[in-house]
Amino acid sequence: MTTKVPVILITNDDGITAPGIRALVNAVRGLGRVVVVAPDSPQSGMGHAITIGQPLRLDKVNMFDGIESWQCSGTPADCVKLARDKILHSKPDICLSGINHGANHSINVIYSGTMSAAMEAAIEGIPSIGFSSLDYRFDADFTVAAQVAHGLAARMLSQQLPEHILLNVNIPVTTPENFKGLKICRQAYAKWEEQFDHRKDPRGKDYYWMVGKFVNMDKESGTDVEALKNGYASVVPVTIDFTDRKMKEWLETEWKL
Helix, strand or coil, X not given: CCCCCCEEEEECCXXXXXXXXXXXXXXXXXXXXXXXXXXXXXXXXXXXXXXXXXXXXXXXXXXXXXXXXEEECCCHHHHHHHHHHHXXXXXXXXXXXXXXXXXCCCCHHHHCHHHHHHHHHHHCCCCEEEEEECCCCCCCCCHHHXXXXXXXXXXXXXXXXXXXXXXXXXXXCCCCCCCCCXXXXXXXXXXXXXXXXXXXXXXXXXXXXXXXXXXXXXXXXXXXXXXXXXXXXXXXXXXXXXXXXXXXXXXXXXXXX
């Protein structure tokens, strides 16, 4: 009797050459058949954009020793769609996105290409996780993040999971010795307060550069921001149903449409 080898789809938004995706591949390569389909260039902040008005390119590359890998000219969500339809021809057992260079906690989940790729997979009923490290450096140390990714991927493959499961996992900048472990959290009410720095180019033309700071307005406990601040990796279950049920009840009562 043969045992089915699980298929693990890996993607990201930093591009196929980013160190974070290499760390993720190496973290899970022993857990099943790993297939990488990732953007051919950085796609950070793309959210859930998909390519409609132009053709997509998909090229096989030799990026990871012994691992089938493809680079795509499209967005992270495009990568997942093409992987399922043109490369795997079926659903993988799980989809892992990342490891992102930079945080995707709180409101960042809306803008994140990393999380949108995982969400695209979850829409298709593929259990998915988006991994992000709070270390923004290109040469970030992914030791702890890789340990977290391996453990969670192994757990997902070992049990029957609820339909459309999607996890947003952020890992603090820490060492294995100081890492506190995982904490199941809720998304904090925190956001970027942006400003646009007005500048002039060498020809005297106006342009604007977005700057700002991250502000946490959530003082309650149990949030991803709090967990990360205290040395834990935050694990936030994310839903693909955006319905605000409390607001729905309020509208039904107050508006009586």
